[in-house]
Amino acid sequence: MAAAEGTVIRKTISPYDITANDNPGSLITQVQLKGENYDEWVRSIRTALRARKKFGFVDGTIQKPTENSPDIEDWWTNNSLLVSWIMNTIEPSLRFTILHMEVAQDLWNDIKERFSVANGPRIQQLKAELVECKQKGMTIVAYYGKLKKLWEELGNFDQIPTCSCGLYTCNFHAVLERKREEEKIHQFLMGLDDTTYGIIRSNLLAQDPLLNLNNIYSTLVQEERVHTVSRAKEERGEMMAFAVQTGTRTRDKGEGKDKNTICGHCHRSGHDSDNCFQILGYPDWWGDRPRGIGKGSGRGKSGQYNIGSAGKGRGLIKANVAQVVAPIAGGSSGNSTNFGTMIWTHW
Template identity: 30%
Template sequence: MVIAWIYNNVSDSIKNSILFVNNASDAWKILEKRFQVVNGSRKYKLCRDLFNLKQNGVSLLEYYTAMSIIWSELEDMNALPVITTLTDEIRVLMKTLDVRKQEAKLFQFLNGLDDEYGAHRSQLLMMDPFPSVEMACSVIQQEETQRETLKMTVGQSSEIAVMYSKGGNHGNSNGSGSSERCIECGGRGHSKDNYWTIIGYPKWHNTYRKNFTSKIGNVSGRWQSGRSNNRRMENSTSV
């Protein structure tokens, strides 16, 4: 039964190499020796791919997903041995190893981001302690969404400007000229689609900087709260 399962789950070329092995244990040992050597090359390729992985204009979701796949495979290859006796020293060691691993992921993620997120990268690296890579991705993703919304608004405004420059009606129904009025704030000179409070402030504006700092603080608060809950669960489990 086991040997049949092995035959059915390997390619034809691999199957031919163990075709005359009648014992499942021997067949498994042959395959283990054969592919154990390849693991070193596979690890090297994954590490190289991870180092060379850059955003290069793709969406943040695509970039983060590609990086997560590599991380997952590397973690499977670098699995730690099972610990049967859990002491306080081992808990501290495991926690330290996890912090180092999370820091490495954060640096790899930030390193591959496009240069347009350089300011956000600097802000995240100044946080103490460092945020998790999930938190950093959340902050950058919010910025990406805001930029996409702003680009759409700017594009629509440009189309309207072109239409008016080509002889569109500048006035109201009675033909007299009038300034555009925002239905959101009541001010003149802009429309609701160009109202910064709705679409987001430009990067040079002080309000944008305050909002960004507040955004990081909110995400950091949720992250710290999650870590505190995890610690309480670990402590209750250990008791």
């Protein structure tokens, strides 16, 4: 019978269909069962098998046909394929401890009984971790990711009950979903750092009704970016102000020292006793300039003698020796007598 004109015929994929990519050596998920990660492994396997419409072989919804059924061979083919896929996702060190079973449902239940822990203690442990989960300087992305991981694991153990009437007209499930999301919003906001996000947190909690969790997350990420930009500008401003202040202090210190410092040794201004040449010695570039009494004062030019200080507030006295030649009366021009004359001057 031909389909009516304009009718779209959709091809239905049968759970018994096997493609060229479906082979016993395929690795359908990257998550390997190590024992303590059973919940993560179950979620990954369930998703991979549902994508291939073969999870019914595991949970028992696709029953084993009778021995006379034409589908019995296809059922065994798919069942053996699933057993191989499940075994491939178990860590090699753990694989040899699992009994080999030909029926995928039996293997699935055996693994569940061995590695699935009781939900009650784990639920309480996850709730305690949620209470203690705080931002503590983390970025919004890292903090939200940590919370989201705990929420997902808690949701696997503590699932929302379904509608008991079977008609799904009482909106019971939606009400519980919204209540759980509001609980997540409060946990997320109350764990933020008070100094940075205290004001915006109060504004978000004051809204009625509350925004959904995704909108609140987006708002806080934008606020974090604003704080990052503002903090960078403040740090640059503080660095510039510190540099200017340091330069001003250094200049003022140097100027004040040059003008007001009095040396305790020579009683002159412009330097202190730690830098006094009379104590440390005069450098070579000092040349013929007059020197005071002190270490290194003997380096002066020959013919100049440093007598010393003439007293507080007075300059040093410099003695210049001049040679005078006087002829002897009646003598020859070659005979003469030298008289040394001391000329005292102040400077």
